[in-house]
Amino acid sequence: MTYIADNIDVAVIGGGHAGCEAALATARMGLKTVLFAISLDSIAMMPCNPSIGGTSKGHLVREIDALGGEMGKNIDKTFIQSRMLNTGKGPAVHSLRAQADKRRYSQEMKKTLETTENLSIKQMEIVKIHVDENKKVKAVETANGAIYNCKAAIIATGTYLRARCFIGDVVEYTGPNGLKPANKLTDSLKELGIKMLRFKTGTPSRVDKRSIDFSKLEEQPGDEKIVPFSFENDSKSIYREQISCWLTYTNDKTHKIIKDNLHRSPLYGGKIEGIGPRYCPSIEDKVVRFEDKERHQVFLEPEGENTMEMYVQGMSSSLPEDVQISMLRTLPGFEKCEVMRTGYAIEYDCIDSTQLRHTLEFKEIDGLFSAGQFNGSSGYEEAAAQGIVAGINAGLKILNKDPMIIDRSEGYIGVLIDDLVTKGTNEPYRMMTSRAEYRLLLRQDNADIRLTQKGYEVGLISKERYEKFLEKKRLIEEEIERMKKTIVGVKPNVQEFLKANNSTPLRSGISLLELIKRPELDYYKIREIDPNPRDLPDAVKEQVNIQIKYDGYIKRQMQQVEQFKKLERKLLKEDIDYLSIKGLRIEAAQKLNKIKPRSIGQASRISGVSPADISVLLVYLEQLNRKKELDY
Incomplete structure (x- = not known):
């Protein structure tokens, strides 16, 4: 039995890093917003690495902050170690990275949500999106039958949709960290005609700090001068004593144990359907793919100030528990290590991101937006970046204002979103500096100069x-x-x-x-x-x-950017039937009909569209413009 629970402006489905930024954005824009989470204990949770930033990801966090987002402020409140990476190279690739107290990070973000005007958070599972006869979002429905009428909905479900976790032969139908999965929403999305994919990611074991011999590890202290993520902070205001991380390496014994037990891996045994991230492989994947490497780096990172749990970065695995323990104990300093949480792989439902516009709204469903790992990306920072963009654009749509689109020349956020909606991805997408053509302009140090104006115009910058x-x-x-x-x-x-x-x-x-x-x-x-x-x-x-x-x-x-902008300014209408344009190859016309690019520039970045096809499109546009002039 269903009932009308409330009339709201925006429903945000998911309380991870994408959902938090989306909900804060719409609420701060003055819209009545409800964030729905499977568990309120999972708000801004870090189920994998307890850190924010890193190569290229630090750029995203700075850009989120420049737009008026929360991630940079939250890590500045809760970091336990801060380091600037790649300082031996030019400023274009300098990237800030901070180790977080993961529990405090989650608590601080939850507190921010709870104290934000126009925003409510509710522990409820959303099982259905309701649309009207025009395919416009009108409500969301909870597992308990509550209907929340809304003007827009933002899906930010992370890795929860029909989630399955794997540890060797053990398969559990559970979300990350043993939390409840969301099993019903996928069917509703398929009914709406949304194309779904299945991806996979994973996490390493957590070990007991007291069982590690640190004398055999290399200490990795934080930087003496702490650089804040948020442009509103300075080094002095966020200064605190830092906690060290540690470095060790795998060896022949580690690799032998892994190779001898590959047949027990669900990854190699065919049990996992989902496609995993190429740029963040499991340790068994690394050993197989890089057989010539004698050793791999392993970083031991504290999960917080008030816990003995330490994160073993570089040892993500879904091998059976006994194998994980054996391979960990081959590492120098880990000979007597005790595992507190076993590493696992998790697979989940996500979407083909080419169904989205650059605003992160579905092309075929009015008022439905999406962000984060649901869009096929990986990483907290990538999720938060999409979250704030989806939130801003949902808000602008409701307020009858022009959308906010960040292009590839304006920010890493622009590169991330353009890659997802134009090219799509067949594996969890990770941001990298090499993806940005104009990275000398898109430095983390000048993110405020590039994007604060946009944040101010949409109402998120005071x-x-x-x-x-x-x-x-x-x-x-x-x-x-x-x-x-x-x-x-x-x-x-x-x-x-x-x-x-x-x-x-x-x-x-x-x-x-x-x-x-x-x-x-x-x-x-x-x-x-x-x-x-x-x-x-x-x-x-x-x-x-x-x-x-x-x-x-x-x-x-x-x-170079000016040349890029020229093609971006040549706009294409969404209702063009590319199969009717003479001179276009069939493959190109089919791809163009699927993506519906908003400009010649975007069309040129679609896989399968050649320079010759772009020439045909330019001629087509020129003919259209001439016809308009004659009509006038």
Whole structure:
């Protein structure tokens, strides 16, 4: 028996990282929002690695923060170790990563949800999406028969849909961490005509800290200077004592145990239907695929300040429990390790993401949005990034405003979403710096400069924060201009400074800006000879240094972006029947009809659409435009 429980604006289905960002976005936009979770104890849960950020993922977190999201603020409150990765390379690939106290991370996010105006959270399983005769979302239904009438719904079910966990021969119909799965919603989605896929991911064992001999492991301390994820924080405000992580390696004994027991792996025994992530393989997969490698890195990471559980990064496995224990005990320092939680593989239902628009709304169902692992991606950060975009666009749709689309030249979020909706994915999609064509422009340090304006326009960035952002931009521009105008001559102190830094001495006056461009010098060093150095915030100094040093590369990439934008501005209507366009190959027309690209630029990125097909489309558009002119 069903009953009407409430009339709301937005229903968010799932309380993971995607659901949290989506619900906070719509609620902060003034819309009555309810977030439904299988368990309120699973809000923002970290069932796998207890960390936020990392290579390319740190970029996503900074972009979420620039838009007005919560992930960066939440990890700044709850981290136990912080490190900047790839500092030996250029700033385009610098990535912040923080180890989280996973329980506190979840608790803090839950508290934020509970104290946000216009937002309610409910422990309920959603089993059905109701649509009207026009395929427009009108309600969601819980397992208990409660109907919540809504104007939009956002699906962010993570790995819960028809979830199965595997440990060797043991198969349990359960969600992550032993939580209840969501078994009924898939049927409702199929009834709506949504194409479903089956993916798989996994997690390693957790071991008891007291059973590890740390004298045999290499210590991995955090950075002395802590860099915050949120642009609203600074190093001093979030400073705390950090907890070390540790490094060890697999060896011949480890690999032998794995190879001898491959026949007991559900991955190799054919029990798992789902497709796993190529870029985050299980240890048995690594040993098989990289047989020439003598050892693999294994990081031991604390799960929090008030627990003995430690996460064994690099040892994800679905081998039987006895095999997992045996292989772990071959690692240096793990000889007497005790396993507190056994590693497992989990498979789950997700969608073919090419059914979505760039707004993350389903093309065929009005008002139905989706985000996170349900869209075929992997990772907390990828999920949260999609969550905030889905939330913003659901809100804008209800408010009758234009959608917010971040393109590939504006952010890693744009790359992530464009890849999913244009190319789709046949495995859990992971963000990587190599996927971003314009990564020199899309650095984590300038995410606020790129995206704060958008966050302010949709109402997620406060006026106070926006004014501080404008002040930061002004200071950067003024300081770069000052560097350009400040000339230093051939004075003894200048020549001595250059000599000390192995830099060519001067024959005539030169601007500080030109000196900064020298490979051996930078903005911080030249302050020694700056006649009037200014006391500026660290974030301003960083931007001044990067923008000056990489000026030539940045300008070149901006020219590439302008070419990209030209094709993005050539818009295509959704109702075009590409099979009717003469000159298009059948394969290309079929792919174009499936994806329904919004622009020539997007069409050019569809697999199976050739440059010759794009030429045909350009001619077609030109003919359409001429016809319009004649009609006028």
